[in-house]
Amino acid sequence: MRARSVKRRQIRRYQRRRIAAACFLVLLLPCSILAQDSSTSTAEGKKAEQRGVRFTYKDRPSLRIGKSVRIDFRAKFHGDFRGFPLEDKKKTTLFEFRRARVGVQGNFLREFEYELETELTDDQPRLRDAYLNLRYFRDFQIQVGKFKQPFGRDRLTAFHNLDFIFRSRIGSEIAPGRDIGVMVHGRFYNRGLNYQTGIFRGSGEDDASGRTIVARLTGLPLRLVPTPEWLRSLELGIAVASSRLPEGTIAPRGETVFGQAFSQRVQVNGRRFRAGIEMEWASGPFSIQGEFIHSRDGRRQQSVRMEDLPDAIARGWYLGATWAITGEKKAEGIHPRKEFLRNGGFGALEVATRYEHLRFASSEHPGPPVAHARAPNIPSTSDRAWTAGINWYLNRYIRIQGNVIRERVEGFPLDSSADRQIFWSRIARLQFVM
Template sequence: MNKMKFSRVNGRIWSPIAIWSLAFASSFPISARAQDWRPIMDKLTEKGIFSKEDRDEIDKEMEAAGAEKASPAALPFSLKVGGRVQLRFAAQQNDPNGKDKEDSFRIRRARISMDGTLIEDVDFHVEADVSREAALEEAEIRLLYFPWAAATLGQFKTPFSMENLTSAKKLDTAERAEAVTALSPDKEIGLMVGGKFFDKRLSYRASLTNGNGKNKKANDNDQFLYVLRLEGVPVREGHLFGRNFSASIGANAALSHDSAVRAEEIFGVSKALGSASEGKRRLAGCDLSLRWGKSSFKAEYLYGNFKPSRRGLRQINAGGYYVQGGHYLTPDIQAIIRHEDYDPDRHVSDNSDLRWTTLGVNYFIREHDLKVQANYIFKGEDGISVKNDTLFVMIQLLI
């Protein structure tokens, strides 16, 4: 009885001393501390200097100190290598009055990416497309010191258009809407600043870039592309008629002075300029995204104006939109319907004016990591009717 009491008393006396004596071990890895100190602690416990309760308490404190030392805050460097492959089959309706289209398989995208943290509040992202010849897609250094003004330097997506900013691996359809593809600026080299406010309900992104596209050695003139996007989340986790409900809105604008622009580069397919030209490009757009239970709704409108500097050439006004609905039939199967309209030149009515309707099904085998998308596009154009409906079937694998 006295021996047991003596052990506890000595344990109370020795525990603080032992803990302070072992505290310097927190500078070593957990495995090293365990290897060095646990045999000694076993011996002290065996001799009655520590009780089992004291021993357990010391173990917990040592493990906690080690976990704190090994935390990401103390050792910020990290690196994650990933990638994705999208294999697509395309079949297009043959027009009796036109050239037959060849059905074919295609590697739509094959990307390799690296993401990580260099030091605290400094992240990086690099992505390359190797589906054909290797080409750099994105190369970003992100400075996250200020949540209200996080900076991104390098080559990145310009902050324009909700669907354009959605990664291709998370698109609801196999391809983006034509208006989004034609009117959104390409990936650019420059600087972007963004921040979030009011519990992340309001955010902004503003970029200053060269304005001549990705993978260019330098600016092609002394002008820049200015882009601003604002986003709001009026309802984040609401309820409507007994179902979860959320709503977000966005608006963006862009301005640039372009040099030596080719006709086909003006909003996609316009031929109004004939040859290369110089002028001011203005872009604007707004978007809406709603989620209600298993259903979703998205809509976006985009507008573009190009004013040539040379006299005698008229302005080009382009515009387009899409409206899209989705519903999960099961947890793994989503049905999609989208209607889109795009007019690359409102002064001309021809086959370039597009009115397409897409019916789609997404099968999520393992969420977006492994999924199959099937889209059938009913294509309509102004001018001469063309039979060119298209079927896409695409499988995606993320690694």
């Protein structure tokens, strides 16, 4: 009975992925043609703005109702070809239809912004983002609904804008995710100082922690002092998050890029406190981005005899850099100067590299380390990953990415399959975003 139900779920998932794949191909074929018509009827549009309901196409299809309602239709698709690990003689290369998201976003009554987005490849389709933002005061906006919590630059970057195929380990494993909540945010000094603070139901859909309070402050401090122009885009940020951890919560668990657990499953209770600092700099075709996150989970009454245990610690950082070889500016995202197959264009080419480190342990080390969920001394484990990548932007819709990743797991290898300490992986991604 159970096996049949699992089978049915697999079939449903397979069918959904097929539908998503079909949509992907349908959208992929004409997109290079559509890309050539980026500025169609702009002048006409301005005149027509006053005239009731109309349909426009600039970057993406959009429905406008006078000046008061705007509905942009969005679609995002990812297909991955992965081969891993390179040194494995029995390596398997497989294609995975990884993401298929569709949604709408826009605004109405001038001061309200909204977004609704769903993932088609999930077993149970669910809304990824569903929020409403009131922007009447630019320096005091209120956002309500389900959206990403303001913590961690990498985590807050939309997946289709990432420089690499995978998020950083700290962005995936430690930073809080999407949840339902309310956030106040705003900008000062012509975006020189931004703040975001909110209260959320939890720390993410797959995270059991309870009510979470988050605050983030980012800014461009070098704008305020006389500095060379190329340095002024340096953005620095700091974020903190505090969550309640109910009984039965598991601390963030380290996983390698391809999802192999490398740290101990640890029971936590009390409070989870996360703090992060971040930086980003972009000038011309170059960019550098870095981040550090420290997470500390309480383990109140978590020993087998219900005594308090030393906190569980997760800590990591990354530093990445990109260079658009074809010369496009990075600051606002790469837009190819000459799109692929248009007037002999090649698109834009960017190379990127990132080094990162993620470590798990306990705050104190009483006795020898033992690999179980209530061990006083959590075995120290870490993952160091180096990624080299290339991004080929064919046009504004399509991007092809290739990454080679070398990971080195240190400490207690928990899964028997994790005996090998060094993993080489390679992956290619075809991305379509509209």
